[in-house]
Amino acid sequence: MSERLVMAAGLALIITLVLGPLLIPVLRSLKFGQTIRDDGPQRHLKKGGTPTMGGMxxxxxxxxxxxxxxxxxxxxEMVTxxxxxxxxxxxxxxxxxxxxVMHRSLGLRAYQKLIGQFALAFILMWVSVHWLGRGTDVAIPFTAIHLDLGWFYYILIxxxxxxxxxxVNLTDGLDGLAAGSTMFTGIGYLVIALLAANQGGGVAVLAHETDMAxxxxxxxxGTLGFxxxxxxxxxVFMGDTGSLALGGALVSLAVLTKSxxxxxxxxxxxxxEAVSVIIQVISFQxxxxxxxxxxxxxxxxELGGWGEWKVVLVFWSGALICAILGIAAYLPTLG
Structure with missing residues (x-):
């Protein structure tokens, strides 16, 4: 098993490292450049035109x-x-x-993105509950308590x-921030997936949990290579192409491991990151x-005087701490 995990991480790393130098010039030649908000930190303006959609x-x-x-x-499980x-x-x-490409600054409208995102969420939950035997119970972090929510599971989750x-999409605002943070979260889910596979019952009702790992x-x-x-x-920037895909990968692992x-x-x-935006909007409104x-x-x-690299390193450290806390929160749920 450990060999397959090393192979999976290593192959994704190598493919990403090989594709980068090939695809980045293509994105640049197609003028797929990032537009920078002029109401943000002024030093970000020099990033304008940096190729985006690099999440591919x-x-x-x-x-x-x-x-x-x-x-x-x-x-x-893997197909899902x-x-x-x-x-x-x-x-x-x-x-x-x-x-x-079409030079429409707003992109998809918020309701269009939300319709697509909720549709995918429903598909993920429906397949997991009805075809993979996941059930509609949720594990309460740091406890052995599992609550069966019935139909309310679909609303809450x-x-x-x-x-x-x-x-995850909101976190993609500084160089390397979203990719590095997702890497640490992914390490946490690697451990959780192995715990689910080794548990032998309860959570491990799904076949091939090792493939989740x-x-x-x-x-x-992949994120390390990027x-x-x-x-x-x-x-290169990952764009919404990359950040939403990373979010999709993490929520898939969460649902399939009952976490x-x-x-x-x-x-x-x-x-x-998300809560800070919500608080800001509510306060201003x-x-x-x-x-x-x-x-x-x-x-x-950043606007308080921190350098970009300092912010990223501190936030990466926070992501690592959260990953460790998440594993600690998951362990008691195995019963």
């Missing part, structure tokens, strides 16, 4: 690696994880295409899926005042 680089690496190293690549990841990536690609997927390993390898091109100063609520902890950095200098919250620290 690691997405190819992750998918090919996962399918090639899986014990059973055609299993419904790959399909949901690609589905969210497709929503991001369409959004990027409209903004970058669809919100968790959509919020956390968009939270393979998928998580490929996710780690950092070669995405750390400061970035040669949807744990995802809020293990992906706590993403959750904090109700009082006319802003709590933070700018949101998502990583921009707050």
């Amino acid at each position: 680089i690691f997405l190819v690496g992750i998918i090919i690696s996962a399918l090639m190293t899986a014990e059973k690549p055609t299993s419904l 994880m790959v399909g949901i990841t690609l589905g969210y990536g497709l929503i991001g690609f369409i959004d990027d295409f409209i903004k970058v 669809s919100l968790v899926i959509v919020v956390m997927t968009n939270a 393979v998928f998580a390993a490929a996710l780690v390898g 950092l070669r091109f995405n750390t400061y100063p970035a040669r 949807e609520l744990v995802l809020i902890i293990i992906g706590g950095l993403f959750a904090i 109700t009082t006319g005042k802003r709590i933070f200098r700018m949101t998502p919250i990583h921009h707050h620290f």
Whole structure:
């Protein structure tokens, strides 16, 4: 098993490292450049024109690696994880295409993206519950308590899926921030998937849980490889193509390992980014005042005088801590 995990991470890493130098010049020649907000940190303006939609680089690496190293690549679990990841990536690609290629600054309208995201969330939950025997119970973090929510499961978990997927997207605002943070979260889910596979009952009602670990390993390898091109100063941005795909990969792992609520902890950095935006909007709408200098919250620290690389390193550290806490929160749920 350990050999397959190393192969999955290594193959995704190699494919990403090979594709980067091939695809980045293509994106640049097609003028798929990023437009930078002029109301953000002024030093970001020099990033204008940097190729975006680079998420395709690691997405190819992750998918090919996962399918090639899986014990059973055609299993419904693996097909579901790959399909949901690609589905969210497709929503991001369409959004990027409209903004970058068609030069429509807003891209997809919010309701259009939400319809697609909730549809994919429902597909993920329906397949997991009715075809993979996942059930409608949720594990309460740090406890052995499992609550069967019945039909309410679809309402609650669809919100968790959509919020956390968009939270990863919000985190993609600094060079290397989203990719590095997802790498640490992916390591956490690699451990969780192995725990689910070794548990032998309860959570491990699904077949081929080890392939979930393979998928998580490929996710780690792909994001690590992308950092070669995405750390400061970035040669390419992942765009919504990449950030939404990463969110889709994480929520897929969460649902299949019965750790949807744990995802809020293990992906706590993403959750904090999303909460900062929500707080800012509510405060401004109700009082006319802003709590933070700018949101998502990583921009707050930038405008406070932190260098971009310092913000990224501190947030990566936070992502690692959240991953460790998430594993600790998951262990008692195994009963």
